[in-house]
Amino acid sequence: MTTDNFFENIHVYGKWKSDLVNAIEEFQNWLDVTGLEESEQSLKIYETLQTLKHDRITLAFVGEFSRGKTELINAIFFSQFKRRLLPSDAGRTTMCPTELFYDIDEPMPYMRLLPIESRMEDTSLSEHKENALNWTHIQLDISSPASMASSFAQITNTKKVKAVDAKRLGLYDIITDDNGTELSADEIVEIPMWRHALINFPHPFLEQGLTILDTPGLNSLGNEPELTINMLPNAQAAIFVLAADTGVTRSDMDIWRRHLKSFRRNHNSGLVIALNKIDTLWDDLKSEDEIRDSIQRQCTETSKTLGIASKRVFAVSAQKGLIGRVKNDAKLVKASNLAAMENVLSNEILPQKELLVRNTLIADINEMMQESKSILLGQFNVKKKSIQTFSGLSGKNENMIQVLLEKTREEQTIYHRNAESLQSSRQILSGQHKRLKTIIDLDRLDQQVNEARKSMKGSWTTNGMKRAMKTLFDGISGTMVEAAKQADLTNRLVKSIYNRFQNENEDAEVKAKLFSIASYKQEIDALYLDAEEYRTSVYSTMTEQNFVIKKFFISLVSRARNLYYQLNKDADDWGRRALTPLIRQVKAHKKELKFRLEQLKKAGMSRDTITDRVASLKLEAKGLQKQIFDVNKMLTTINSPMPAIALEKKMPDNVTAIRA
Ligand SMILES: Nc1nc2c(ncn2[C@@H]2O[C@H](COP(=O)(O)OP(=O)(O)OP(=O)(O)O)[C@@H](O)[C@H]2O)c(=O)[nH]1
Numbered sequence: 072m073t074t075d076n077f078f079e080n081i082h083v084y085g086k087w088k089s090d091l092v093n094a095i096e097e098f099q100n101w102l103d104v105t106g107l108e109e110s111e112q113s114l115k116i117y118e119t120l121q122t123l124k125h126d127r128i129t130l131a132f133v134g135e136f137s138r139g140k141t142e143l144i145n146a147i148f149f150s151q152f153k154r155r156l157l158p159s160d161a162g163r164t165t166m167c168p169t170e171l172f173y174d175i176d177e178p179m180p181y182m183r184l185l186p187i188e189s190r191m192e193d194t195s196l197s198e199h200k201e202n203a204l205n206w207t208h209i210q211l212d213i214s215s216p217a218s219m220a221s222s223f224a225q226i227t228n229t230k231k232v233k234a235v236d237a238k239r240l241g242l243y244d245i246i247t248d249d250n251g252t253e254l255s256a257d258e259i260v261e262i263p264m265w266r267h268a269l270i271n272f273p274h275p276f277l278e279q280g281l282t283i284l285d286t287p288g289l290n291s292l293g294n295e296p297e298l299t300i301n302m303l304p305n306a307q308a309a310i311f312v313l314a315a316d317t318g319v320t321r322s323d324m325d326i327w328r329r330h331l332k333s334f335r336r337n338h339n340s341g342l343v344i345a346l347n348k349i350d351t352l353w354d355d356l357k358s359e360d361e362i363r364d365s366i367q368r369q370c371t372e373t374s375k376t377l378g379i380a381s382k383r384v385f386a387v388s389a390q391k392g393l394i395g396r397v398k399n400d401a402k403l404v405k406a407s408n409l410a411a412m413e414n415v416l417s418n419e420i421l422p423q424k425e426l427l428v429r430n431t432l433i434a435d436i437n438e439m440m441q442e443s444k445s446i447l448l449g450q451f452n453v454k455k456k457s458i459q460t461f462s463g464l465s466g467k468n469e470n471m472i473q474v475l476l477e478k479t480r481e482e483q484t485i486y487h488r489n490a491e492s493l494q495s496s497r498q499i500l501s502g503q504h505k506r507l508k509t510i511i512d513l514d515r516l517d518q519q520v521n522e523a524r525k526s527m528k529g530s531w532t533t534n535g536m537k538r539a540m541k542t543l544f545d546g547i548s549g550t551m552v553e554a555a556k557q558a559d560l561t562n563r564l565v566k567s568i569y570n571r572f573q574n575e576n577e578d579a580e581v582k583a584k585l586f587s588i589a590s591y592k593q594e595i596d597a598l599y600l601d602a603e604e605y606r607t608s609v610y611s612t613m614t615e616q617n618f619v620i621k622k623f624f625i626s627l628v629s630r631a632r633n634l635y636y637q638l639n640k641d642a643d644d645w646g647r648r649a650l651t652p653l654i655r656q657v658k659a660h661k662k663e664l665k666f667r668l669e670q671l672k673k674a675g676m677s678r679d680t681i682t683d684r685v686a687s688l689k690l691e692a693k694g695l696q697k698q699i700f701d702v703n704k705m706l707t708t709i710n711s712p713m714p715a716i717a718l719e720k721k722m723p724d725n726v727t728a729i730r731a
């Protein structure tokens with residue numbers, strides 16, 4: 072009847088995330104109370120919390136116009152509004168890519184529209200998103216679904232301009248006919264009014280961190296490279312929408328090849344095919360078996376044509392699903408078969424997303440907690456040694472105290488030597504780290520980009536431009552290989568520093584902090600493939616496509632630059648913290664030795680003083696034990712898996728034939 076299962080799963084994920092946020096906040100307080108907090112650490116924790124709170128799951132709906140993408144969104148997410156919330160109609164309806172989400176930092180519901188003219192500028196879409204001033208802002212009245220729907224109708228707006236102006240905006244497919252012949256300059260054409268729409272409002276799905284991306288048919292996908300280059304690859308799931316009444320057409324295949332094949336390459340799961348409008352095959356004059364067979368046949372054909380497993384193809388009816396849910400008609404909802412697709416979506420995306428959060432954010436926090444734990448264990452071991460020393464003192468004569476003083480001084484000399492060698496290791500490491508930073512220097516990237524831009528500008532042919540793009544991306548890939556080698560060298564050095572430290576300080580509990588460039592290298596490799604695909608596509612070999620290539624270039628470069636920026640940030644962060652555990656252990660050791668020496672010097676100590684000292688040391692050791700217990704508990708919390716997401720008792724088939 073409703074989207075209960077889907078919602079429940081999204082809710083489980085949201086709850087898991089908010090439990091994580093609580094655990095990390097608890098850790099933040101705990102660090103403060105235990106005095107283990109360090110400024111770099113607090114910054115990292117703050118950033119992690121921010122990322123976690125703003126983390127989103129993006130679901131993209133892609134396909135040729137009029138296949139029912141928007142209707143599907145209405146049916147899956149917005150049926151409780153008891154109406155068609157987003158505009159869905161015959162012919163081309165959604166005219167610009169539309170993102171629906173909830174921004175916790177901007178609780179006032181709004182719709183923002185970016186004018187199509189912004190395409191003339193060299194500003195990327197993500198840069199525009201940072202600046203609300205460039206957008207037309209519309210306040211949403213969420214108490215009235217009718218008023219919301221009427222605001223959303225703006226997404227369908229178009230305007231009439233001369234072909235020459237459309238060309239200036241780079242809307243080539245609008246000014247060329249099916250044979251690729253260009254219209255004359257003065258001919259009037261219809262173009263979208265807006266380039267992009269952002270819709271922010273509180274809604275149970277969106278509040279859990281879901282972002283829905285509705286895209287218009289073919290043209291805009293090609294026209295807005297940032298969609299293809301940034302938004303689609305970054306989505307956790309894509310639904311490719313086909314319609315049963317048209318079958319798989321040439322333009323469907325074109326979209327599939329150009330936009331979804333690379334999505335599939337970069338995602339292990341999260342791609343489903345909605346074979347929509349199966350209600351058009353419902354026929355009162357046919358038996359249910361006949362209808363089921365015919366739907367099954369279409370699904371099999373579709374999976375064969377696309378070269379995708381048939382279990383990924385879902386025969387659905389968005390329209391009947393929406394009507395059924397609006398009218399509480401269980402039979403119609405069942406016949407629409409939406410639940411089967413929704414289940415697969417949530418069962419695949421959420422664990423995948425969990426893994427991502429685990430490998431990035433949780434991994435960082437886990438490391439910090441482990442680091443705190445090892446510091447505490449180190450402190451505990453040193454305390455234990457002091458307890459042993461003092462316990463052995465009681466009743467001993469002056470001579471014995473002298474011996475212990477000597478021993479502690481010896482320990483102190485060793486400590487000084489270790490501290491010095493750590494200091495020189497630090498310098499060597501800093502040299503290696505600097506070398507790594509030079510390789511991944513942002514200025515160096517900018518220089519490469521400028522050179523590419525220059526040679527693109529200077530080249531009159533599309534081929535020349537493409538060569539410049541290739542040179543740039545070859546350069547970036549080469550840098551990554553070089554950086555990976557340098558990171559490897561630096562890691563080896565860090566490992567040897569840690570090994571030596573561990574050998575010299577048997578009481579220490581340390582684990583080397585290494586730097587990995589692998590995930591960045593992987594992303595750059597994927598970017599390289601995306602660039603290659605675009606470079607060699609038919610679309611970009613059409614003459615007069617300089618505009619599109621330039622735009623594409625801007626999108627690619629902004630993605631590469633973001634990766635570089637993040638990589639630099641991570642490398643800086645690591646450079647600062649690589650030896651921190653050792654330094655902190657050394658500091659704690661120094662303090663304890665100094666204290667022990669002072670006590671021993673006073674050591675005409677009476678029996679009572681010694682007993683008191685042992686008692687207070689024991690108390691301190693107990694305190695440390697309690698802190699170790701606390702951090703262990705927090706470690707368990709952040710590392711416990713997300714509760715199994717709700718599966719339906721019986722998974723429905725991906726084909727249904729029961730007519731309503
Ligand atoms: N019979 C039938 N019609 C549907 C179904 N889903 C959508 N439609 C109709 O198909 C038309 C197009 O639907 P939209 O949701 O606007 O399609 P779209 O893919 O978003 O199209 P663009 O926004 O132009 O890219 C509308 O008239 C819908 O009512 C369905 O399951 N069955």
Ligand SMILES: [Mg+2]
Nearest residue numbers: 140141164165
């Ligand atoms: Mg639409």
